[in-house]
Amino acid sequence: MSQPEEPIILTRRLQFLQWLLPATEKFPKRVRFTFADRIDNLALDLAEDLIEARYSRDKQAILRRANLRLEKLRILLRLCHRLRYLPHAGYEHASRSINEVGRMLGGLDQGAAGERRVKRHAGLFAQVVSFENLLRAVGRAARGKRDRPSVARFEFHLERELLTLQAELAAGTYRPGAFFTFEVRDPKRRSICAAPFRDRVVHHAVCGVLEPIFERRLIFDTYACRPRKGTHAAIARAQHFARRSRYFLKCDVHKFFASVDHALLRALLVRMFKDKPLLDLLGRIIAHNPPGAEPGRGLPIGNLTSQHFANLYLGALDHHLKERERLKGYLRYMDDLLLFADDKAGLHLLHATIRRFLHEHLRLRLKEEGTRLAPVSEGIPFLGFRIYPGVIRLSRRTLRRFHSQVREHERRFVAGEIDLAALTDSVASLYAHVSHADTLPLRRRMVLDFAIEG
Numbered sequence: 001m002s003q004p005e006e007p008i009i010l011t012r013r014l015q016f017l018q019w020l021l022p023a024t025e026k027f028p029k030r031v032r033f034t035f036a037d038r039i040d041n042l043a044l045d046l047a048e049d050l051i052e053a054r055y056s057r058d059k060q061a062i063l064r065r066a067n068l069r070l071e072k073l074r075i076l077l078r079l080c081h082r083l084r085y086l087p088h089a090g091y092e093h094a095s096r097s098i099n100e101v102g103r104m105l106g107g108l109d110q111g112a113a114g115e116r117r118v119k120r121h122a123g124l125f126a127q128v129v130s131f132e133n134l135l136r137a138v139g140r141a142a143r144g145k146r147d148r149p150s151v152a153r154f155e156f157h158l159e160r161e162l163l164t165l166q167a168e169l170a171a172g173t174y175r176p177g178a179f180f181t182f183e184v185r186d187p188k189r190r191s192i193c194a195a196p197f198r199d200r201v202v203h204h205a206v207c208g209v210l211e212p213i214f215e216r217r218l219i220f221d222t223y224a225c226r227p228r229k230g231t232h233a234a235i236a237r238a239q240h241f242a243r244r245s246r247y248f249l250k251c252d253v254h255k256f257f258a259s260v261d262h263a264l265l266r267a268l269l270v271r272m273f274k275d276k277p278l279l280d281l282l283g284r285i286i287a288h289n290p291p292g293a294e295p296g297r298g299l300p301i302g303n304l305t306s307q308h309f310a311n312l313y314l315g316a317l318d319h320h321l322k323e324r325e326r327l328k329g330y331l332r333y334m335d336d337l338l339l340f341a342d343d344k345a346g347l348h349l350l351h352a353t354i355r356r357f358l359h360e361h362l363r364l365r366l367k368e369e370g371t372r373l374a375p376v377s378e379g380i381p382f383l384g385f386r387i388y389p390g391v392i393r394l395s396r397r398t399l400r401r402f403h404s405q406v407r408e409h410e411r412r413f414v415a416g417e418i419d420l421a422a423l424t425d426s427v428a429s430l431y432a433h434v435s436h437a438d439t440l441p442l443r444r445r446m447v448l449d450f451a452i453e454g
Contacts, residue, residue, distance in 0.1 A: 010050050011349055016097040017043055027085045035080055042073045067102070074098050103326050122274040127209045128281070129169040134162050137204035141197065150197045165198055172280060174202070176288040179300060193290040193300035203304040206281070213272065214308050219318045221331040225307035231383050232436045234333045235392065241329040242376040243389045245340035249347040250380065251354060252370035253314075256335035257306065258298045260313055261363045262286050268312060310334060313362065320357055325350065333383060340376070347373055385437055392437040399442075402434050406446060 020043055024036040049066035053059045077098070081091040127133060138158065145151050154161050168174035177196040184192055195203065215226065223234035242248065253259070269282055286309070290300050299306035314332065321327045321339075327350065329340025337354070341347050351371065358364040372381075380387040384398040394402065406427055413423040431443055 010047070010054070012097070013047050013050055013101060016094075016101070017047060019093065019097075023086070023090055027080070031085060035076065035085065039073065039076050039080070042069050042076070045069055046073065070098060070102055120272060120274045121213055124209055124273065125275040125278040125281070128205050128278065129166055131162060131166060133208060134166055134201065134205050137201045137208060138162070140204045140208070141200040148197075154197050154201075161198065165201065169202070169281065172277060174281070174284070176202075176284065179290045179302075181290055191290070191301070193302045195300070195303055200304070202281075203285070206285070207304050207308055211308065214312055217272075218311060218315055219322050221322075222311055222315065222318055223331065223333040225304075225311060225334075231333070232433075234331060235383060235385055235387060235436060237331050238338055238380060238382055238387050239389065239392060241331070241338070241340040242380060242387055245329050245376060246342045247340070247344055247347055247373065248376050248380050249337075249339040249341075249351055250370070250372045250382070251337040251339070251351065252367045253335040253337075253358065254365050254367040256314075256364065257301050257310065258293065259364050260297060260299050260310065262296050262298075264363065265309055265313055268316075307334075316361060317354065317357055321350070321354070325353060336382070338380065338382060344373060394434060394437045394439060394442075398434070402430060403446075405430055 021040060024032075024039055027036045046066055046069045049062055049069065053062040053066065056062055074095075077086060077091065077094045080086040081088075086094070138155070142151050142155065146155070165174070176199050179193040179195060181191060181193050183189055218226070221237060223229045223231075223237075265286055266279075266283055269279060273279055273282075282305075285303070285305050286299070288300075289295075289298050299309055311334070314335065318330075318332060321330050327339065327341075331338050339347060339350055341350075351373070355366050358366060376389055379393070381395060384395050386393040386395055409418070409423055409426045409430075412418045413420070418426075431446075435443065
């Protein structure tokens with residue numbers, strides 16, 4: 001069985017020791033048993049503290065001790081430089097290494113403290129099942145779908161349906177219905193599970209109350225299914241990081257939605273909420289898998305709750321990378337991860353850290369064939385675009401899809417299947433999407449071609 005990859009802070013510390021121990025051997029003989037031995041012992045003790053903290057439940061006391069050792073080491077090296085035992089270049093290298101480890105230790109200490117300060121929320125189930133909340137949920141679930149028979153039937157008998165659903169939820173007798181499953185290619189093949197309309201009302205009722213709490217658990221740079229955090233915001237943020245870094249690492253979780261562990265997700269929700277009826281309802285939603293799913297695993301892609309649960313589930317990785325690894329250039333769009341740095345070696349270490357964290361803490365694994373590490377100058381393939389520091393292009397697949405969708409709407413208009421208003425709305429949304437890339441010549445050419453053909 002292979003050993004787990006070491007955290008990046010420990011790796012950096014070992015690299016510092018490999019430099020420091022030979023450096024202190026060059027000190028004058030008269031101070032080797034005073035300064036040199038003291039510095040070596042402090043550095044070795046610090047490395048032992050980091051190893052102990054990794055496997056200890058009570059990390060804070062160990063990390064405070066490690067911080068104290070680091071401060072002592074900093075003072076001793078400063079004194080050695082002033083006494084000319086340590087040259088300028090060596091002192092600069094030591095200072096940079098100690099500052100980097102100090103920042104990482106600060107993040108570890110904050111993370112260890114944060115694990116004890118998670119607030120559990122109570123009194124939310126009554127809000128979820130209130131008539132007012134269910135009524136708002138109907139409006140959100142029916143938006144853009146009121147021409148469908150199942151939605152029309154529910155709204156025709158609105159009061160009766162809502163009161164029945166409210167009674168089932170309050171009594172704990174509500175059970176989700178059967179999924180309607182279909183496949184889409186956007187761009188890769190995905191199996192989408194559409195829940196019955198009354199179940200979608202429940203999903204919106206739950207998310208309408210819990211979404212603000214979920215939001216507070218997420219880092220700034222988590223995108224998808226969040227207010228003002230859609231595809232275009234993620235693309236703009238990726239270009240922001242690309243302009244400030246030399247390299248990027250792109251990772252993708254292997255079969256993410258199908259691999260989410262129900263027990264781990266329920267345990268996460270238990271740490272957030274106190275209401276047993278609410279936890280029971282969330283547990284029933286989580287356990288209601290589509291046909292063919294592995295027992296105890298998986299979330300149906302079509303459910304609104306699945307999108308929020310997925311963000312919450314991978315939030316542990318987000319916090320680990322931002323707070324413990326002190327990574328500045330990072331964003332995630334659902335299960336697509338982008339990391340930015342100025343050196344390849346650091347990204348290789350972070351790739352190993354992500355792989356280990358997913359395996360040990362979330363029971364997930366990376367899609368190795370989907371991993372790419374390259375200079376940002378080569379362009380970052382992300383969400384159907386190719387992002388460069390100075391320009392954003394459409395991917396070839398997105399360009400082909402744009403052409404075919406515009407032509408299909410034009411064909412339907414000419415055939416009389418849709419009117420001019422529907423054509424205008426549909427084509428305008430397509431043009432708005434591609435306008436986030438540098439596509440002005442393309443859009444002008446498409447409009448001109450349509451005008452000539454018309």
